[in-house]
Amino acid sequence: MAQEKSEFLKGTLDMLVLKIVALGPIHGYAISQRIQQISKEFFQVPQGSLYPALHRLEDRGWLSADWRESETGRDAKFYTLTRKGRKQLETELVYWERLSDAVALILRTAE
Amino acid sequence: MHWLRRLFRKEQSEKQLDAELRFHIERQVSDYVAKGLVPQEARRRAQLDFGGLEPIKQETRESRRGHLLETLFQDLRYASRMLRKNLGFTIAAAITLALGIGANTAIFSIVNASILRPLPYKDSARIVSLSTHTAMYPTFSLGLSWIDFQQIRSQASSVEQSAAYDESEKTLTEKGSPAILSIANVSDGFFEELGANAQQGRLLTEQDSKPDQNHVIVLSDPLWRSRFGAEPSVLGRSVVLNKETYTIVGVASRGFDFPEKSEAWLPLSLSPADQQNHIFFMLQVLAKLRPGQKIEKLKAELDTIAQRTMKDVPALSAGYSFSSVPLLEDRVGDTRSAYLILLGAATLVLLISCANLASLLLARGSGRQREMALRAALGASRSRLLRQGLVESCLLALIGGGLGVFLAAEGVQLFRAIAPANTPRLNEISIDSSLLWSSLLTSLVAGILFGLVPARRAARMDPNDALKEGSGTNLGAARSTRQSSLGDALVTVEVALAFVLLVGSALMTLTVSRLLHQNPGFRTDHLLTFDLPQPPFDQSGDLSAQAKKQSEQFKGIVEKIRLVPGVSAVTASDHGVLSGMTMMHGGLKIDGAIPPSSKEERHASARYVYPSYFQILGIPLVRGREFTERDSGDAQGVVLVNEAMAREYWGTIEVLGKRISMSTDDKGKPVWDEVIGVVADAREIDLRDVPSPVYFLSILQGGNGSVHLLVRTLTDPDALEAAISREIWSAYPDQPITHVATLSRTISKSIGNERLRSILLVVFAGIGFALALVGLYGVISYSVARRVQEIGIRMALGASPPSVLVMVLRQGLVPVAFGIVFGALAAFGLGRLIASQLYGVKPTDPATFLGATALVLIVACLACLIPARRAMRVDPMVALRYE
Numbered sequence: 001m002a003q004e005k006s007e008f009l010k011g012t013l014d015m016l017v018l019k020i021v022a023l024g025p026i027h028g029y030a031i032s033q034r035i036q037q038i039s040k041e042f043f044q045v046p047q048g049s050l051y052p053a054l055h056r057l058e059d060r061g062w063l064s065a066d067w068r069e070s071e072t073g074r075d076a077k078f079y080t081l082t083r084k085g086r087k088q089l090e091t092e093l094v095y096w097e098r099l100s101d102a103v104a105l106i107l108r109t110a111e
Numbered sequence: 112m113h114w115l116r117r118l119f120r121k122e123q124s125e126k127q128l129d130a131e132l133r134f135h136i137e138r139q140v141s142d143y144v145a146k147g148l149v150p151q152e153a154r155r156r157a158q159l160d161f162g163g164l165e166p167i168k169q170e171t172r173e174s175r176r177g178h179l180l181e182t183l184f185q186d187l188r189y190a191s192r193m194l195r196k197n198l199g200f201t202i203a204a205a206i207t208l209a210l211g212i213g214a215n216t217a218i219f220s221i222v223n224a225s226i227l228r229p230l231p232y233k234d235s236a237r238i239v240s241l242s243t244h245t246a247m248y249p250t251f252s253l254g255l256s257w258i259d260f261q262q263i264r265s266q267a268s269s270v271e272q273s274a275a276y277d278e279s280e281k282t283l284t285e286k287g288s289p290a291i292l293s294i295a296n297v298s299d300g301f302f303e304e305l306g307a308n309a310q311q312g313r314l315l316t317e318q319d320s321k322p323d324q325n326h327v328i329v330l331s332d333p334l335w336r337s338r339f340g341a342e343p344s345v346l347g348r349s350v351v352l353n354k355e356t357y358t359i360v361g362v363a364s365r366g367f368d369f370p371e372k373s374e375a376w377l378p379l380s381l382s383p384a385d386q387q388n389h390i391f392f393m394l395q396v397l398a399k400l401r402p403g404q405k406i407e408k409l410k411a412e413l414d415t416i417a418q419r420t421m422k423d424v425p426a427l428s429a430g431y432s433f434s435s436v437p438l439l440e441d442r443v444g445d446t447r448s449a450y451l452i453l454l455g456a457a458t459l460v461l462l463i464s465c466a467n468l469a470s471l472l473l474a475r476g477s478g479r480q481r482e483m484a485l486r487a488a489l490g491a492s493r494s495r496l497l498r499q500g501l502v503e504s505c506l507l508a509l510i511g512g513g514l515g516v517f518l519a520a521e522g523v524q525l526f527r528a529i530a531p532a533n534t535p536r537l538n539e540i541s542i543d544s545s546l547l548w549s550s551l552l553t554s555l556v557a558g559i560l561f562g563l564v565p566a567r568r569a570a571r572m573d574p575n576d577a578l579k580e581g582s583g584t585n586l587g588a589a590r591s592t593r594q595s596s597l598g599d600a601l602v603t604v605e606v607a608l609a610f611v612l613l614v615g616s617a618l619m620t621l622t623v624s625r626l627l628h629q630n631p632g633f634r635t636d637h638l639l640t641f642d643l644p645q646p647p648f649d650q651s652g653d654l655s656a657q658a659k660k661q662s663e664q665f666k667g668i669v670e671k672i673r674l675v676p677g678v679s680a681v682t683a684s685d686h687g688v689l690s691g692m693t694m695m696h697g698g699l700k701i702d703g704a705i706p707p708s709s710k711e712e713r714h715a716s717a718r719y720v721y722p723s724y725f726q727i728l729g730i731p732l733v734r735g736r737e738f739t740e741r742d743s744g745d746a747q748g749v750v751l752v753n754e755a756m757a758r759e760y761w762g763t764i765e766v767l768g769k770r771i772s773m774s775t776d777d778k779g780k781p782v783w784d785e786v787i788g789v790v791a792d793a794r795e796i797d798l799r800d801v802p803s804p805v806y807f808l809s810i811l812q813g814g815n816g817s818v819h820l821l822v823r824t825l826t827d828p829d830a831l832e833a834a835i836s837r838e839i840w841s842a843y844p845d846q847p848i849t850h851v852a853t854l855s856r857t858i859s860k861s862i863g864n865e866r867l868r869s870i871l872l873v874v875f876a877g878i879g880f881a882l883a884l885v886g887l888y889g890v891i892s893y894s895v896a897r898r899v900q901e902i903g904i905r906m907a908l909g910a911s912p913p914s915v916l917v918m919v920l921r922q923g924l925v926p927v928a929f930g931i932v933f934g935a936l937a938a939f940g941l942g943r944l945i946a947s948q949l950y951g952v953k954p955t956d957p958a959t960f961l962g963a964t965a966l967v968l969i970v971a972c973l974a975c976l977i978p979a980r981r982a983m984r985v986d987p988m989v990a991l992r993y994e
Contacts, residue, residue, distance in 0.1 A: 028131060029138040047135065047160075048167050052174035059175045067127075070134070072141065077131045 013045070013053050015096060018081065018089040021063060027076040028054055054079060062088050128168055136161055182495070183502070190503035194510075197475070201507065203885065204471050208511025208554055210878050211464025213518030216542065216550040218457040218871075220523050222450045224540040226443045231539070232369060233306020234399060237271075239406060240441040241396040241413070246430030253392035257381055259433070260298075260396055262416050269408040271401040274301035275379060275394040278370055280644065281352040282847025283338070289840065290338065291849045292352070295370050296379040304399050305369055311335070312346045312361030319360075319378040328357040329376040332365040352377075353644065354845050370395070371442070371535075389424050397438065409435055443535050445947075449868050452945055456615060456875040459608045463879045466608075467886040468511075469561040470601040472504060474893040476564075497567060504562025505555055512554025516547055529870075531863030598890040599926040605883035606930025606967060607937060609876070613963040614938040615945060616876035618952055619869035621959070625951030626862045632793030632802075633688075634729035638854035639828035639835070640687060643668065643818040644847045662743065662811055664843070665818065669721070671838050672822060677831050680823040683721035683810060686796075687819045687850065688728070689857050693718065693796050693805075700781050702770035704760045715756055715804040716796065717773070719813060725751075725790050727823050735767045735788030743811030748784035755792050756804035764789050771806065784808070798861055799950055821854075828853045868948065880967075883930075884974045891923045892978035899985055907987035916979050923975035924968070931964055938963075 020026065020034050031054075032045045057063045062085030070076035081089070136157050143153035161167075194201040229235050242252040243259065255263075260275045267273075275298040283290045299317035307314060310332065319327050328350065330339065339345045349356050357377065385391050400409060413433040421431045440447075483496060520542050530537055645661055665683075672681045686693060693716040707713050722738045725731075733754060742749050750771050757764045766789060772781035792802030810818070824831050836848050852860075859866070895902075902915055942954030952959070 027134070029135045032135075046162070047132075048162055048170060051132065051167055051171045055171045056174040072138070074134060074137070075130070076134045077127065 013049060014057060015089070015092045016043075017050075017053055017057060018062065018085060018092065021079050022081045022086065022089060025068075025078040025080045027070060027078050029076075031079075057085070061085075128171060132161075132164060132167065182498075186499050186502040187506065189499065190506045193503060194507060200471065200475055201510075203889075204468055204507055205511040205514055207464045207467045207471065207882055207885070208508060208557065209514035209518055210882065211461040212512050212515025212550055212554050213522060214457045214460045214875060214878060215553075216516060216519035216546060217522035217526065218450075218453050220519065220542045220546055221526060221540050222454050223543070223546065225534070225536040226439070226447050226450055228539070230439055230442065230536075231366065232438075233304075234402075235305075235438060237400045237402070237404075238304070238438040239398050239400065239409065239435040240438050241398055241433055241435050243392050244430070244432045244434060245390075245392075245427065252434065255394045255396045255433070256389050256391045257386045257394065258389050259416065259420070260394055262420075263396070263398065263413070263433075266416060267398070267409060267412040269400055269404040269412055270398045271404075272300055272304040273396060273398040274298050274304045275396045276301055276370065277379065277393055277395060278373070280642075280847070280849045282644070282845070282849065284351045284354075284845045289845070289847065291847060292334070292374045293372050294352070294375055294377055295373045296377045298379045298394075301376075301397075302363075304397060305367075307367045307369070308364045309361040310364045311343055312359070314361055314363065315376060315378050320380055322380060325378040325380040326355065326357045327360045327378065328352070329361045329363055330359060331363055331368065331374050331376075334374040335362045351845070353847055389420070390426060398435070406435060406437070446535055446864070448944075449864065449948055452615070452948060453868065453871055453875075455941075455944075456612055456872055459612050460875050460879045460882075463605050463608045463882045463886075465557055465561065466601045466605045467882045467889075468557065469564070470598050470886050470890055472561050473564065473598060473601075474889055476500075500567075501559060501562050505558040508554045508558025508562075509551065511558075512551045515554065516542075516550050519550065530867055531860060533860075534864070534867075598894070602883075602887050602890055602923075602926040603930040603933065605886045606927050606971070607934035609879040609883040610931055610934025610963055610967060611938045611941065612872070612876035612879040613966065614934075614959055615941075616869065616872035617959045617963060618945065618949055618954060618956065619865070619872045621952040621956070622948070622950045623862060623865050623869045626798055626865060627858075629794075629798070629951065631795070631798060631858070632730060632791060633795055635854045635858055637824045637826075637828055638727075639822040639824055639831055639851070640854055640857065641820055641835075641851040642687065642849045643820060643839075644849060645818060658813075659744065665810075666740075667842065668839055668846070669820075671842055672820070672835055675831060675834050675838050677824050677826045678822055678835070679825050680723060680727050681721075681820065682724045682727045682823075683818055683820045684724060685719040685810060685817050685819065687857075688795050688821065688854060689798065689861050690796075690819075700772035701760050702772075702783070705762045713759065713804070715759075715806055717806055717808060719808050719810040721810050724807070724821070727821060728793070728795070730793045730795075731791040733764060733789045733791055735786070737788055737790075738807075738809045738811070740811065742809040746812070748782065748812060749787045749809060750784040751788040751790055751807040752786055753790050753792050753802065753805045753807075755802045756806055757789050759804045798858070819850075865948070865950070880970075884970060887923060887927065887971055888974040888977065891919065891975050892981070894922065895919060895978040895982045898982075902982050902985045903987040903989070906985060912983040915982050915985075919979035919982050920972065920975050923979075924971060927967065927971040931967055935960055935964070 016035055017031060020031050026034070028050060032047070032050055035043050035045050054063065058065055058079070062082060063079045064082050065077050065079050067075050068078050070078075139157035139160060140150070140153045143156055144150055148156065230238075232238065241255055241263070243255050245253065254277070255275065257275075260273070263270065264273050276295045279294050279296065281292055281294045283292050297315060299315070299320055302308075302314040309329070312329075314329055315327065319325055330345070335341055335345065345359050346361065347358065349358050351357075363376070379394075381391075385393075398409065400406065413435060417432045421428055487493070487496060523540060523542055527537060527540055643665075669681050669683070672678055699713075699715060720738065722740050722742070725737045735751070737751060738749065752760075752766065752771075754764055757766045761769060766786050769786045770783040771786065772783050774782050776782050790807070794800055794802065796805075822828070822831070822835065832851055836851075839846055839848060902910075906912075906915065938960070939955060946954045
């Protein structure tokens with residue numbers, strides 16, 4: 001499962017992660033649960049992709065991270081969207097909308 | 112730069128990564144528990160969902176920038192630890208590479224500095240050197256006459272600038288002891304063409320060539336510093352050269368030395384007679400082509416000029432031509448082919464060392480299969496293992512390369528110290544920085560290339576197989592066969608290359624020993640030689656009176672030298688022994704000569720000698736007598752001939768009383784000299800010559816103004832040099848003395864180039880051979896180590912130790928035998944290339960080939976014997992328990 005990573009999927013995962021984190025500070029496990037729930041179990045985010053993605057986004061300065069107490073009382077690493085991250089998310093959303101519009105247009109026209 | 116910071120807070124970030132991932136798993140477990148699973152099952156499911164912790168950690172680490180650098184440090188640390196741990200291997204590999212790189216860098220530095228790098232003159236690539244060829248001396252390149260020089264200047268449109276010069280030695284007599292200077296007499300345009308500048312005063316101009324203004328001199332920088340204390344006040348001072356006074360007008364810029372080793376420059380001023388003489392072929396001419404102009408155009412224009420000369424000048428009616436050679440080629444001459452041979456030899460050494468390095472790395476790579484397998488099983492990715500292997504071999508390559516560059520620097524210094532002084536551009540030879548980098552790069556490429564195969568092999572391996580394989584028997588058999596066949600191929604290549612080197616160096620060594628030990632036909636010990644340059648005759652005065660005076664003075668000098676304690680005898684000739692200089696004469700009138708044996712015109716060399724010349728040189732007198740002091744002046748002209756001359760012209764050595772004429776008197780009648788003696792053939796002109804016709808005239812009956820003295824001493828000739836020059840100068844204070852040498856030194860100098868080449872080739876062959884043997888030894892002992900169990904089983908089943916010995920020897924000697932065959936074929940094919948450098952030995956000398964074969968076989972046996980003995984001592988019980 002960890003092997004099925006195309007560039008497109010990787011970009012999509014990054015965008016989804018940014019979107020989830022935008023709702024408020026959140027740790028890795030909750031992110032994977034949230035994506036699974038919201039997509040109605042459509043996306044199964046493999047850990048082998050999630051954590052590299054989180055660290056990559058943090059490395060680029062789009063996410064910041066700090067350790068705080070989680071809902072179970074154990075310390076967890078919480079990710080927060082930075083200002084740079086918010087801008088990136090907007091760019092990606094715009095791009096995604098244009099992409100899906102274009103794809104939809106092609107599918108409709110080609111019928 | 113937070114990735115950089117993180118690099119140094121690695122431990123902490125590792126802990127955090129671990130905690131983050133464990134938190135994930137814990138949460139998953141508690142979620143499953145909340146759904147009603149028993150804790151154990153919940154943990155199992157959670158861990159199954161999550162997958163391998165280590166690979167995810169690794170991928171997460173790799174997703175960060177700075178990761179590459181971080182692991183590179185790790186790899187480097189690991190690599191250096193591994194290299195330290197296997198010190199024997201590391202040293203062997205580094206030295207192997209260092210020798211290959213070192214030999215190559217040193218030779219390439221030398222070749223680059225002397226035959227590739229442009230000469231240090233302005234637009235030197237466009238400068239060509241011209242010479243004349245005539246029918247009379249077909250094998251000689253002569254200088255140009257003034258007339259031709261002027262014609263080329265005015266008529267060759269492809270030439271932008273041109274200048275003429277000739278070289279001479281003059282004695283500087285001034286306060287202190289006289290010094291002999293190498294002088295160039297240069298025409299106008301000389302300094303401009305070469306782009307030379309003055310650092311003090313001025314250089315020479317067209318004005319300086321005028322007869323009444325030509326007593327000016329320009330000093331070279333070294334002369335100015337050594338003799339004149341680098342004082343600017345020397346300008347305007349006068350100096351005396353060969354009894355004539357010159358005014359110093361300038362000092363050339365530092366480093367300008369054309370022609371090579373010139374110490375001062377004078378204006379070229381020829382007498383009107385010399386200027387009009389069309390066969391006065393004494394000028395060296397440099398022509399600079401116009402930009403973009405081809406040398407072919409110049410050649411065509413030179414041909415036109417030569418054609419016209421042949422029509423106009425009856426004496427030069429046939430076979431008259433000019434040749435033009437780029438200045439660099441002219442300067443380097445035939446050293447070029449010698450250097451290319453050395454470069455080839457150094458390349459062979461490099462190839463051998465690369466093959467050796469490859470087999471070392473290969474053997475070690477398979478020795479480390481288990482280690483690699485273990486690391487792969489523990490989660491190291493393939494790319495990481497590959498990189499790890501590469502880092503290790505690159506580190507090794509850099510160590511070897513660095514060591515090699517050091518060796519090369521030392522080698523170049525050594526070369527400069529031992530190279531003969533006439534080696535072209537000797538003082539320009541050094542290691543340059545670009546070469547240094549390219550050497551390091553070469554070693555890096557070698558490291559990557561030869562590290563790649565074993566590293567890839569290690570990375571591609573299935574850890575399961577490798578770990579199961581244990582110490583490597585059954586499963587590894589197929590792989591080890593493949594590996595040993597690669598090892599065998601490398602041994603074959605090494606032996607073949609080393610064989611070529613051995614044959615080459617043996618041939619060159621034979622050449623030197625043939626040259627050294629052949630009988631030159633004269634005694635070479637206890638002889639001090641030097642030149643006594645005489646001022647040219649004043650053409651307007653009474654020539655015979657001047658000749659008489661010179662011959663009187665000359666007798667006086669000989670008497671003076673005889674009185675020096677330690678001198679036993681003195682004689683003289685016009686040209687130096689072994690100087691390679693001689694006067695060739697064609698068109699001799701010979702009394703009673705037999706018809707020539709071939710269609711080519713016959714030539715004989717002429718030599719003017721002083722009484723007892725043959726006695727002192729120990730050249731046997733075969734018939735008649737030699738010159739005495741009575742054979743002087745107006746007495747009957749007499750001549751001696753060597754045996755080769757007698758046989759060539761008369762077909763017998765019974766030629767006393769025959770007559771030779773080489774000139775005519777005022778009325779056009781031939782002047783006859785009578786043969787009074789025949790001497791044995793000797794190689795007094797050049798050691799490499801086969802004896803050719805030579806006739807000898809009495810220097811007291813003529814001569815050409817050049818006098819070369821030969822002093823037979825009772826003691827060490829070098830020790831008498833000072834005493835003899837003191838004695839001469841006490842009576843003739845301004846008599847120049849030049850080219851002082853002992854004959855034995857002249858001889859070893861005359862084969863200096865051959866000797867140096869043979870030393871270098873022997874060194875290269877030694878290195879190559881040693882490396883090939885180390886490679887062979889490595890391959891055999893490695894294979895014995897791998898086959899311990901097999902050998903144990905064989906011995907348990909009844910194989911005797913000698914049969915094991917034979918088995919190991921055969922395994923080692925088969926690739927060696929192939930190597931010898933390929934090497935012999937290659938040496939046979941390459942022989943042509945070095946034929947021109949050899950003397951007295953054929954490039955396909957069977958004894959040399961047989962000797963090299965025997966040497967390689969014997970030493971290869973010894974190299975196999977050590978591991979073979981180890982194999983014989985294998986105790987079957989111990990070997991089998993291993994399994």
